[in-house]
Amino acid sequence: MSDFFLFSISLAVTVLGLVGSWAAARRRGAASGLRGAAWSLLPLGAYLTGLTKFLVDLAFSPLKWAGVIVLGLGAVLYMTSGVMLRRGGGAKAGSDRAEAGRGGAPKAAPKSGGKAAVEGRKTAVDPDLAEIEEILKNRGIS
Structure with missing residues (x-):
């Protein structure tokens, strides 16, 4: 996507958001208007920092999506291993040694x-x- 097109979209969304924020400030008070203005400035700020270009490239690139999926899978595996270690499910070999050290062989059924x-x-x-x-x-x- 061209830079001019991304800038136009970001500017339009920001202006529409600021108009809505002004209306919200008149109806619901200054706090609501300021919160709306903060959210309205995000699209223009994202364009100016290059985040919009990155997100557009991400949305249309299968290679980058594969990278996001691999990162997500790694995060899920890491969190799963933490849960397993906390519950004691991941220490099969170590549990027999721990029971032997506490006073004998593991209990039989x-x-x-x-x-x-x-x-x-x-x-x-x-x-x-x-x-x-x-x-x-x-x-x-x-």
Whole structure:
């Protein structure tokens, strides 16, 4: 796009915004008018700094869009790894060593050998849980 065309569009949007800001200032007060004027000056400022040309080149360039997508993917992967590390999901190999350092091998899954009667049916229960269940039953809590 030519520079003259970009300048014309930026200037037109700025002038329309300033007219709307003046109307807003008369209707809703000076604070609303100043806020509108601030937003209205952005298109002209973007043109004068070269940001408009950059954005136009970005919008019509597949190579630059590929770069934006790659940067976005990198950011998503980085944030995902941070969440995984915070939850402890990313430290599989280190967790076994940490448990071994705390007092032995990692705990094994409970075996289905211990069975307890619960309301007339048999279910597989961890021996520790069966003991707690028995204590609760003896105290009248079920």
